[in-house]
Each structure stands twice: as structure tokens, then as C-alpha cells.
Amino acid sequence: MPPAVFNPIGTTALITGASSGLGAGYAHELARRGADLVLTARRRELLEDLAAELAEKYGTLATVIPLDLARPGAVGELVADLETRQITVGTLVNNAGFGTYGTVLGSDPTREAQQVTLNVQALTALTHALLPGLISTARTSKGSAALVNLASTASFQPVPLMAVYAATKAYVLSYTEALWYETRATGLKVTAICPGPVSTEFFAVAGRSASSLRGMLTVDNVMRTSFAALDRASTPPHAVSGRRNALLAGIGGRLPHRVVVTVAGHLNRTTG
Template structure:
């Protein structure tokens, strides 16, 4: 309430879910992604529904210099971010040897580099906000259940999400005295544009989770007195994540390799 949250990847899927819940709770928003029209429509929708103020900043996070530009823009507008939702991300389905170079590069640029640079740039402000507004400041990095094991044919994506999980859990510890809520959100397959962008079908008979279900898991973790270092959305996903962490690596990668053939 009365603070500002920045959401990357706010033009679609989970980013839109975060925007609605944070606006409903009274936060002003900074919405960023490449598709300007979607962001502008969302800003109007949020203003009508919740009376919230949204600043729209179109940006390609794969471009070199995107994060310094974003941070400069925030400074010029005198926007102090109390909550950062590093949500923008995408995967590319297929073997590494067959993947176009720009898709390989951009997965690391968006999922890893931009997330790290933006977190580094905004973290001092998030920590100050946590001191000023106890329970009103948070850092959520969107990882994935892909973070818990290597995934052939989604190799770069899964490795990037393992990085996000590891980074976030370390930051959870580093910031524990500041009151900042830090967590890595690990959704499993969810009904968004992710699979269309990755150019594959979700595969298998599994039910996709809805954005609302994933948001319920994310905000339950944020609202808990002790926010956990990561949260896996959904019971079935929690079981598979646990199994992946417990079984021998060779067996795990063999299973994920077979499943990703579908």
C-alpha cells in the first residue's frame, strides 16, 4: 500500500497476474516489456479497477544497455521502487546445436543478465524501502521448476533458471537482516504464452496451472511471516522438484531427456 512495484514482462501471463494483485493491494506500478500497446491497455485496466497509477516503460531487456537506460529513466521520473518482480523470461525448445544464435544469446541476456543487473541496481532502494515500510518491500525472481534439474532440449533455459534460483536464495540470506522479502517463484507448466514463444507444446497429460493459482502460491509466500527462499507452485510440482533434487543426476537427466522428446 502506497509503495511502487516494478514488474518486468508485464505484457503477458504471470506479469499481468502480478500487476493485478499488486495493484489490488494498493501499489503503484512500473510496467515494462517490449509490447507497448499491451502495457498501456493494462495500465488503463488497472487504473479503472483499482485506481492505481502505472508508469509504462517499453524496453527490450536483451538489448545491451537496457538496464542502465531503465534505471536512468526511473531516476529522472523520481520513482523509488520498493518491490521488484523480475518476471520477464522465455525459453527456446530444441537442442543447442540446432538453436539460432540470437535465441541462445537472448535467453541468457533476459533470463540471467538483465535480472542480475536490475536486481543489483535496485537492491539498495529495496532494502531502504523494507526498513521504511515493513512488509511493503519485496524482491521476487521468477525461476521455474526447470531450475531443479537439467532439461535436454531446454538446456539453456533450465540452466538459466537454476542460476536464478541459486542467486535468489543467496540474496535471501544476504538481505535477511533488512526485512526485505526475497523469494524465487518456481512455477511449473502454466497457462501463458510461454509455450507459444518456446515453440513447443506443454507435452504429456499434465494439467497446466492457471496464472491465478501461481499468484496464490507467490503471495502466500510473500505474506508468510518468514518468506521462504523459494516457492514451488502446486503440490505435484513440489513433489517432482523434490524428487529431482534427491535422485542421482544421471537418472534425472535421462528422465528429463526422455520426457522432453514428447
């Protein structure tokens, strides 16, 4: 049988962290496929520039909602805003997130708490609030609805010097795969995308140099992985972007855990 092409035409997709990098990449591909968009992130000007670009290039209607989802109450405000505008979200891309680099002892506890709030709590709350609409869209039109959560290759093992980030992404992977199972009969396409290092603002925000990292992915690489997964008749519960990354993720699961953590810590220290 031919693959079931993900076709969100006539639906609305919400992308968090949409102002740049992977978020902007998802916005372009979803707009190209015919979806209207809701774009949310902290930086209004970048969102408005992206919305104008999408309108000119694809004729897309893009609603801009500037928000810092790490702020307490922000998810509730976003959901209320969508209800006021009578927007039903058919595809949700939980892309917003950040990492920090350094030891746990030397970290800023406030910053680490914000990281957990954004990477875990906001993603969970927004998914829970919008899941009924996602499932309703999926049941109304086959292949039109998706939930995409951005995990990482850091999801597959602890990562010393990025301990909180890796732990939050392990949560995202586990949570998404459980949702994949729970919703498998609804037609909703659910997957966690697990890229390795990507050429975006991530490393500048994390306070880490990316110059020594090997096999850096591009946004286009991650988009190809994401939409290849969504275009499959049976969307996988997760997809790793990059052959080398997929190989390393698979090998890590077969090695003694102590060895995996030690190697991850050594590599992160020597490339940080």
C-alpha cells in the same frame, strides 16, 4: 503468531514482462494491495491497455516504460528513466524471460544468447541497481517491500531440449536464495517462484506444443503461491507452485543425477 501480511500500499512496484501472462497477474495483485506500478515489456499497446485497466479497477497509478530488456544497454536506460522520474522501487518482480525448445546443436546461437541476456544478465543488473531502494523501503515500513524472481521447476535439474532455459533458471534460483540470505536482516522479502508449465504465451514463444503437458497451471495458481510466500512471517527462499511440481522437485534431489537428467530428457522429448 499470525502471518506477516505483505502490504505494499503506498509504495511502487516494478514488474518486467508485464504485458501479459504472469506479469499481468502480478500487476493486478500488487495493484489490489495498494501499490503504484511501473510496467515494462516490449509491447507498448498491451502495457497501456493494462495500465488503463488497473486505473479503472483499483485507482492505480501505472507508469508504462516499453523496453526490450534483452537489448544491450536497456537495463541502464530503465534505471536512468526511473531516476529521472524520481521513482523509488519498493518491490521488484523480475518476470521477463523466455525459453527455446530443441537440441543445442540445432539451436540459433543468437537466440540462445538473447535468452541468457534476458533471463540472467538483465535480471542480475536490474536487481543490483534497485536493491538499495528495495532495502530502504523494507526498513522504512515493515512488510512493504519484496524481490520476486521468476525461476521454474526447470531450476532443479538439467532439462535436455531446453538446456539453456533450465540453466538460466538454475542461476535465478541460486542467485535469489543467496540474496535471501544476504538480506535476511533487512526486512526485505526475497523469494524465487518456481512454477511448472503455466497456461501463457511461453510455449508459443519457445516453439513447443503444450497440448500434451499434464498439470498445466493457471496464472491464478502461481499468484496464490507467490503471495502466500510473501504473506508468511518468514518468506521462504523459494516456493514451488503446484503440489505435484513440489513433489517432483523434492524427489529429484534424492535420486542419482544421471537418472534425473535421463528422465527429464525422456519426458521433454515425449511431450515436446
